[in-house]
Structures are given as C-alpha cells and as structure tokens.
Amino acid sequence: MTGPRRAPHERGAPMSERFAEPWRAALARLDDADAEGAVEAGAWALVLHAFDALEARPEVERARMREALAGALAEVEEPLATELGRAALAALNGDAPTHWPAELMRPSPRRLLKLLRGELDGFAAARVAGWLAAHPDERATLEALLEAGASARSEPLPVAAASSVRMRDPEEGQLLGALDALGLEAVLFREPAPRRLALYAAEPTAVRLEAEGVTTEEIAPGYWLGRLAPHLRGALAVKVRVGEREAAWSLRVGPREKR
Structure with missing residues (x-):
C-alpha cells in the first residue's frame, strides 16, 4: 500500500516538483497582468530552469509563457525586469541565458526557505535561483533547510566585525x-x-x-x-x-x- 501523495512543498518531494504550484499560479496571472506583471510571472521560468524542471512542463504552458513574455518585453521599461525577462525567454526557447541578473550575496536561510515555499515574487525568486545556479554546491543547503525544519521567522543580519552597525534586511x-x-x-x-x-x-x-x-x-x-x-x-x-x-x-x- 502506498502512502498519501506529498504536496510539492512538503519534505521528501523532488526538488524539481516544488515549483509546480508557483509556475501554475504565474500562468494564471497572465490574463490580467500588465507588461511588468507578465514579465514577473515569466521570471518563474528561470527558477524551473535552474532546477532542470522547465522542460518537464507541458509545451502548451511553455508556449503560452513565451508568447506573453515576448509581448510584454516590448513594453516594459524597468532595466532589471527587462534583463530577467530576456533571460527567462531564452530559457523558454531552450537556450542557456547569457545574462541572468542573480543576487550578488549569498541568500539567507530565510530567503532560501521562502523560495522553496513559493513565497517570493517572480523577480526575487529568479534572482535567488540565479545565485544557486552559479553555486551548484549550495543547492544541498535547500534540502538541509527542510530536513532541519528551518524557521521562516526574521533574524537579524550579521554585522561586520568591530562594527556596531545593524544592517537593514x-x-x-x-x-x-x-x-x-x-x-x-x-x-x-x-x-x-x-x-x-x-x-x-x-x-x-x-x-x-x-x-x-x-x-x-x-x-x-x-x-x-x-x-x-x-x-x-x-x-x-x-x-x-x-x-x-x-x-x-x-x-x-x-x-x-x-x-
């Protein structure tokens, strides 16, 4: 007898399945989204690409996202959104993104956990995924967070040695x-x-x-x-x-x- 099916966000589900729900939610937002909203939704393609899960999505879904992204990129003006949108479109076309604006600093455990839970918007999720794509050894940290039952509560950011400055999150x-x-x-x-x-x-x-x-x-x-x-x-x-x-x-x- 098999046990109950695990939801994508539960411990034990394959990493590639954890972003199925945010991906479907992003597709659902396309009908009412403006140009920047469509690019934000499309940025989830980069998250799936980072975890080798994009090609597993039905072609009809990828085609819909490609069409929405291509149209939105002609209208959006914000530079970061444009760069992420172009990278996502490349991934949807089966190409490796040539310029993927990733986070510059190592994401905090709380931010990684938010990525796993689908609690980040598309832009933030894509930037975290970009950092992970550039640091594949760190992907084990994601599973470790789930195994340890890491808390999503806010924790102070570390301060520099010999400094009393507390960084804003x-x-x-x-x-x-x-x-x-x-x-x-x-x-x-x-x-x-x-x-x-x-x-x-x-x-x-x-x-x-x-x-x-x-x-x-x-x-x-x-x-x-x-x-x-x-x-x-x-x-x-x-x-x-x-x-x-x-x-x-x-x-x-x-x-x-x-x-």
Missing part, C-alpha cells in the same frame, strides 16, 4: 537595481519615514554614495545606509564608490513628478 525594502560592474545592489526603504537608501556590496569593502539631498547614516564593510530628503522624487543621480572603484548611477527613488 533587504527583503524589507524595494530593490532598485544592481550595478554588476561594482558588485553592488541598491534597496529603497520607504518605512519607517523618512525614506532610506541602502547599498549592499558583494565584498566586505568600503562603500560610499554621494548625491544631493542624501545624508549618510550608517557605514560598515560592504554596506552603506543613507537618509533621503523629502523632496527627492523620480530619478536620483548618484556617485558610488566601492573600494577604489567608482561609477555614476541613476536610481529611481519615487514616483515620477507630475507635469
């Missing part, structure tokens, strides 16, 4: 973009007021940001946090520095100003 904010050349991510925190901007570097080195209307509040190796003046809206031109390298960057910190 990037999951609590809005990812504004990644600057691959410097190994840097920017996250906007709208609450509690006033708004704050944080930079997270892939390496534990000095990070700085200079911009009009931005006041530095916290600095630690690989981390910078600053307060935004209330009048800042739309695109914010900043100069960032990581170690000895620097670059100009444009970040959208609020809605476009009404004309």
